[in-house]
Amino acid sequence: MEGGINCEDTNPTGARVGSYKRKKNGYDHLGSSPRSGAEENEDESERRRQPGVKRACNECRQQKLRCDVVQDPFSHCSRCYRLKLECKIESNFKRVGKRSKHAEMEREIEQLRQSLAEAQAQGFVLKDDEKTLSPAINSAYRKTRMLGIDESVSLSILKNNDSYHGPRTRHKIENLNLSEEMTNRLFNEFWCCYHPFLPFLSPSQAPDYYYQQHPLLFWAIIAVSARFFNDDSGLLTSLSGPLTRLLWTTVGEVPNNLYFVKALCLLCTWPLPTSTTSTDPTHILCGVMMKTATGIGLHRPNHAQDFSRVSVDLNKEQLHERLTTWAVCNIVAQHCGTGYGQPASTLYDWILAAGPTECVPPLSLDPELEAHLQIEHFCDKISKEIYPNASDSRGVAGDELRAMLTRVYRREYDDLRASVMSRNGLSQLINLHFTAAGLHLCLSAFFNFSIIKGYIDDLMGLWNACTSFLDQVFKLQLPSSKDRNQSTLRYSTNYLLQMIVSACFTLLRLLNSGFARRIDFKYGSSMFHCAIQAIRSISVLDNDLPCRLAELMMQMWDRAQTEQRTSTQNLMSSDLEEVGSALENSLKLKVRCRMSMSVVYDSIWKWREEFQAQGRSSSEACKKMVNSNFNSESSATLTSVRHATQTNNVRTIPNCHPTQPQILAVANTEISSQNLSDNYGFVGGLSNPGNIYQPETSYEPFDALNWMLDGLMDSPYPNYLAISGLEGGI
Template structure:
């Protein structure tokens, strides 16, 4: 009788049985037999309907590396597909048939005087036919470039008129590729025939913006491109975060490096001492005003103070003389920036974290004085655009009353906030009706709308709602939400998400309330100036729907409910009948199916992650 083989030898032979490549990759058991002449596919490969392959030289693929390869392959295929579609013949639009943003809203097309742009199919005096251009492997046909240039000068140029509309696309490209691609990007924001073009340009054009920091040639063109990009940034998304605040600092420092803050003595910042033409200091002063206004509005949109004390330069005698030669609109813009900068500096010096009654009285006096300056500017305003920027500045100051404690925030302060917020929303409504503002809305005006919505919701859900014209407030809130959503240039961008956020805040029965149900509209986010109102509302929403354990009271504030009274108001006020905010406002549309909690915080310029190193390492925040 033959001896049976040892048990351990059988086990070894079983363990050495090879598995198919897919099972080895996933470290799964494979029951197929590779030793047979025609091995059958294993059950796992049959279920997944994939080839069951046995390979001797096997190397396991790292999942993250494979995912990265797939993402790169997908991006390359998208570029090829988009390039093929953009290069297709016959893409040029007829001059009389240029696409308007959101075709279903043609009745709201911009009525701002359109700029004349040379079309590729129109003979020019120099026969400068637009050429196709390529950026990062993405090729744009000449017709697409002409269309984007026409859309830019037709709709956007009048908001920030810093370019010469007579220059052809080829000349822009030869002079500054960065500026050329920024113009194309802005023109493509609502380009109906290529709706994905703006998204495809986001990364390569932003890379050009970063590279502009180290390039020394053509600084004026680089600053113009940065200004345009800060006013109309690319829509944010899962793989792109708005870098506007960082680029805003680059813009103002670049301008000072070139001496624009001292236009009369700019040659002191040049390699050569040149004799400037008579009009050159005026042109430089005009450029400085545009840069200062853009920088200050970028800081506002990020809930940050302007760190550059440019009002010191603007108060110099030689600069005041130049300002008198500028258009009235620019003089108003620079004075608005000066008021806001001085107000922010004074309020930060006063202290906002936990205010004493004396500090609150001092803040009342400061705000009253700064508002008086804005009132004098309003008397000089000549257009509804000037009045909108003045109203936005007034709202930026008045909402600082929210920093008062629960016991001192009275009905008079709430009425001031309500009136300032209503004024902004009404002017935005009128501009959208007359000029189609949602089609050309800048980052600053969108941020102003968000602040208005957050302030209005806080006021109308507060203890003094009965003293306000709540019907007017509800209508304006609804109008603001519609406007914010209509500003969306891409599905799931900040404009659309913020509109959905405002709807959820309005419908919530817990927001601006303490755990015991009492009303509390005081702020807990107290280090972001007027942006604290929006960020605090965001945190209230986040705590209700996501992070219930993160609730915390405002520092040094009483969290009890405020009972409106004539004593608290400072005058004899009569409350109007209470109105249920849920039933009074028509039902909003359902929120989009994307998660508001993912990229929304990045859009609000929250730079740090939530994970701090518990061990106290100074590098923990970089993880």
């Protein structure tokens, strides 16, 4: 008995915590017999042996493993030394069950993820070495835990394993999948073609970086890049639905994320294509963008803590990012206000109002953005000073005040342009936006009356501003250095498209009024047709809004030429008072609440009024002719009857419009569609076989977001241009 005990004492590696207990329990079966001297000696030897009992370290006890730790003198066990664990012995140590430990770890991970999400919402960006574990690593961790591998070291091994590489990324939105290769090509398209128009994102970052910032930002970049993406022409159509649902789902969640604001900047600059403005949410999204930006404190970049529930400590890069994003928000908001003829929801505070020399990094903007912001700030002053009037029900300023302010801002415009363009390193786009601002200013001439002093001078200034702007636009039609077969113009923003449309309608008004004899009509006509080509080149899809507007303006141009010739001959034989009155009537606006865009809405309103009246009478004549032809011809000659109906239909239109002789001449000479395509740059003809039997339709009233093109395809005018199959580009 004693020999066995002494042998155990001399073997430190074989000692176990439970060995003494088992021996002690072995004597318990002897009962409560009188204690002998031998038993007392045994108890004494046990008391002497107890302090020398071998104990395993905490790590080995947790795993129920054999431990070779030496207590006196203390020496680490071989397992802790090999795994670089803390080897220690604590008398109060208790093993922790795996289930409770895993549950605690999961709760801690969830708390960390919530804290990380709140930090990212305030603008913090994780470094590469600080990123959370990828799903692949989390999956690997769960797998190793199920296999029973030591969970205390498996996580650290995976985190420190620099050689680990996850699978190739594939991004998915609903049923649309994008490979890594396709994603990279789309991002390259964005950086080369679209980024120069609004340079506020970083081309040095990978696509996954933007996806981690916010999925909506990633898919917004993809949608912009897909507008003219040759490798997959149907990508934009496939993406429009899923992206729209993702957008409004995100808006419904009340986002407070910096990168959500960036996504809206892109979607308001290059909106998804639509055929009518009543379904265009750009103006609404612009308001959401600005309210979200102010909600997270972008307008006070130095005081982001005042708009956050967690502690915010921004470094220089993050501060500059927030300032740049806020500047871009104001640029985009001003574009939406000017382009849609609505009050802009801009906020030019002290940060943006300060000049480039008054700010120091990181509160200084990129020179390109700084110049662009100054231009839009000038446009904002025009919109708020020249056009509105709080005392007028339509919000239109008085004639004399508007004329005086126009002259004041012309001088300010010249000074600002000279100052900005004297800087080095600015692109051609800055000059283009300057001419757009000049057009925005001079379009106020349509609000004046002939009795106002300088009325003709204001119209001449509008003519010069319009042609100067279009000259800059046509420079973008030259092939870019990246691709000789493509021009930069097709990648233009929605704002530039809207300004081109307003320039076209301006030329349409000036060239078909009494003012045409004061300007070069041939040069203006050439500019008008080139502008139509420019609009069609920006068209993304068949029958989208740019395509429909281009064909509409061509139709209005053709029907106005005969009227212009007749009215010009009458004016030549009239006195000056009659000339001034006729000139004022031809340029007078009924729609005067849309600021500089009033000429666009007014022109389309007049078109719908005129062609609605013509459509009703011509529709009745068309129905009678169709019935007569079907009664007199057999079904075998139905094709020839339809052709004759088309030709006769043009000739039987009631001559209620002064330009009908020109249309009759076109019908009599049977000009082919190809000739029209050569002359005007579109593929369709003057008549649409599919629209001959269209029923008469009613027109909805003009609302705040309607370009009056809603229901255009259902126009009662039987000879409406066939645009359903037109090509979007040139």
